Amino acid sequence: MMTTFRGKGVYGAIALGRISVFKRKEASVKRTHIDDIEAEKARLEAAKENAKAQLQEIYDKALREVGEANAQIFEIHMMMIDDDDYNDSIVGIIENQSVNAEYAVAVTADNFSEMFASMDDAYMQARAADVKDISNRIISCLSENQDESAASDEKVIICADDLAPSETVLLDKDRVLAFVTAFGSSNSHTAILARNMNIPAIIGVGEELLKSVRDGDFAVVDGYSGEIFVDPDEETKTRLERKRTEDEEKKRLLQELKGKENITLDGTKINVYANIGSVDNIGSVLANDAGGIGLFRSEFLYLESSDYPTEEQQFAAYRKVLESMAGKKVIIRTLDIGADKQVDYFNLAKEENPALGCRAIRICLTRPEIFKTQLRALYRASAYGTLGIMFPMITSVPELEKILSICEEVRNELKSEGVEISDQVELGIMIETPAAAVISDRLAPMVDFFSVGTNDLTQYTLACDRQNAAIEQFVDTHHEAVLRLIEMSAKNAHEHGAWIGICGELAADTSLTESFLRMGIDELSVSPTFVLKVRDAVRRCDLSKY
Numbered sequence: 001m002m003t004t005f006r007g008k009g010v011y012g013a014i015a016l017g018r019i020s021v022f023k024r025k026e027a028s029v030k031r032t033h034i035d036d037i038e039a040e041k042a043r044l045e046a047a048k049e050n051a052k053a054q055l056q057e058i059y060d061k062a063l064r065e066v067g068e069a070n071a072q073i074f075e076i077h078m079m080m081i082d083d084d085d086y087n088d089s090i091v092g093i094i095e096n097q098s099v100n101a102e103y104a105v106a107v108t109a110d111n112f113s114e115m116f117a118s119m120d121d122a123y124m125q126a127r128a129a130d131v132k133d134i135s136n137r138i139i140s141c142l143s144e145n146q147d148e149s150a151a152s153d154e155k156v157i158i159c160a161d162d163l164a165p166s167e168t169v170l171l172d173k174d175r176v177l178a179f180v181t182a183f184g185s186s187n188s189h190t191a192i193l194a195r196n197m198n199i200p201a202i203i204g205v206g207e208e209l210l211k212s213v214r215d216g217d218f219a220v221v222d223g224y225s226g227e228i229f230v231d232p233d234e235e236t237k238t239r240l241e242r243k244r245t246e247d248e249e250k251k252r253l254l255q256e257l258k259g260k261e262n263i264t265l266d267g268t269k270i271n272v273y274a275n276i277g278s279v280d281n282i283g284s285v286l287a288n289d290a291g292g293i294g295l296f297r298s299e300f301l302y303l304e305s306s307d308y309p310t311e312e313q314q315f316a317a318y319r320k321v322l323e324s325m326a327g328k329k330v331i332i333r334t335l336d337i338g339a340d341k342q343v344d345y346f347n348l349a350k351e352e353n354p355a356l357g358c359r360a361i362r363i364c365l366t367r368p369e370i371f372k373t374q375l376r377a378l379y380r381a382s383a384y385g386t387l388g389i390m391f392p393m394i395t396s397v398p399e400l401e402k403i404l405s406i407c408e409e410v411r412n413e414l415k416s417e418g419v420e421i422s423d424q425v426e427l428g429i430m431i432e433t434p435a436a437a438v439i440s441d442r443l444a445p446m447v448d449f450f451s452v453g454t455n456d457l458t459q460y461t462l463a464c465d466r467q468n469a470a471i472e473q474f475v476d477t478h479h480e481a482v483l484r485l486i487e488m489s490a491k492n493a494h495e496h497g498a499w500i501g502i503c504g505e506l507a508a509d510t511s512l513t514e515s516f517l518r519m520g521i522d523e524l525s526v527s528p529t530f531v532l533k534v535r536d537a538v539r540r541c542d543l544s545k546y
Helices: 037-066 068-081 084-097 101-117 122-143 165-169 189-196 208-212 234-255 279-287 299-303 311-324 361-366 368-384 397-416 434-438 440-446 454-462 469-474 480-495 513-519 528-540
Strands: 003-006 008-011 014-021 156-160 176-181 201-203 218-222 227-230 271-276 293-297 329-333 386-391 426-431 449-452 499-502 523-526
Touching: 003 208, 008 189, 014 176, 014 234, 037 068, 037 084, 037 101, 037 122, 037 165, 068 122, 068 165, 084 101, 101 122, 122 165, 156 208, 176 218, 189 201, 218 234, 227 234, 234 528, 271 279, 271 329, 271 528, 279 311, 279 528, 293 523, 299 311, 311 329, 311 368, 311 386, 329 426, 361 368, 361 397, 368 386, 368 397, 386 397, 386 449, 397 426, 397 440, 426 434, 426 480, 434 440, 434 454, 434 480, 440 449, 440 480, 449 480, 454 480, 480 499, 480 513, 513 528, 523 528
Parallel strands: 014 156, 156 176, 176 201, 271 293, 271 523, 293 329, 329 386, 386 426, 426 449, 449 499, 499 523
Antiparallel strands: 003 227, 008 201, 014 218, 218 227
16 A cells, blocks of 8 residues: 655655665664773774775765765864864763763764754754764774665665765765655755755655665655655556656756757857855756856855854855856855845844845945955955856946945955955846846946846836735736846847846746847856756757848
8 A cells, every 4th residue: 555755855856666774884882981091092083083084085976976065064074073172072071981982972972963953053953963973983983883885786765764964975876766864954965965966865754754664665756746655556656657757858868968068050159057055056056067157146145144154254155166166157146135035133124115125235335344245255265266246136327336336445455465366357237127227238338247137127127026926927027028128238238348148037948048049148047957958948049040
């Protein structure tokens, strides 16, 4: 009889096969009295070095498979092993209680894990699993046990209570059809790694999963809906098998486009870039062969923080994304807080219509100290790659003049401090208000590029609140007025030596690809998973008929 479990799909794909319940070899930790404390501390140090050597090997594997940004968690694990507080706790227990290192590590792991799990911040809660992971590795090294591989000798669906990041990376992708976990969160590095390794995955199904499934049970995993069907009926099996076949054929055809140019049948070239909101998304950008990053949403650094991110914190994130893209263009949008993206510590006043209120560049210009901190971090990071800085919600020439003046001020400050910055940073604006589109002939000479934010441009042009589901029927994303504003902006950009891209949702609408190219759009920036689909659409266009 079919049993259905539901969790959160973290990678959309279909898998059918037998279940293998992941049995982790847990080292049995007993409390043992130790007479030679110094020898026990030396044994601990040797185990830590062995653990770091293992993590280095895992890091190297992750670097090849999911890219530098996603492999970074294993660098963090190596640093966590050397964390002073963590080690002081372990050594203190050994010295004060005269106990074995295994016991000291296990107690410290429980204490630190509980501390992280009790925090309000979701990111910090996810670190509880990281502490457990490194501690189990050290205990394994102390006990001279080797971790079991999560993969079996045949292709299987792995079912587990949870998977540590290192266990996820060590999965043999050629032998794993999918994995399903009882616990875990979408913020965990395990979920992030699963997405970037293209492994169908469902997390957070609940503890009933492991009470019900057995090795050898046949199941179907639907990573789109977050469902796993154990012992599926024929109708369910046939339906999802057909969906998987269709998905695989589409993906196979698109994969053949990797390494190919974004060029139309008549020879017109265009850039296809990716939109991301986090450094963690870079693996997906590279895996989908994007030519660059057309929109890095820097506001997520603010949304994921409990206080204003410092210059150093921002610099580290921007540098990482630029280095990871290895010279490919990265366009970072300055913070776009406000409207539907509220942050408590900004203490923004309650507004009747926040979409028309103090948001994005208006916050930057009324709180220049926040703006300058971000610009300093951006310009400092520019030395590590090819950077473009993009300003949202522009409506007037005086606004842009003020922005450019602050940019010049920040550049001069950094140079006077002897900080290395690039002289090739492109500055651009988003065309997302009708005002910006209408005066684009005046704005274009002041910048290097435009990027059209079609979501807001549609909202403001049609006077339809994008958050109001009740008026969805009135939101025509193909409205002639919206398309005319885009075409007007493209014409004015080219006449004044600027290039123009689209980074809103319409960029991925392949029914409009040919229209956009005919308008003269130079770049389309989409979610990473749409890159190859848009490339396919571009390669099917023929502009010679116009």
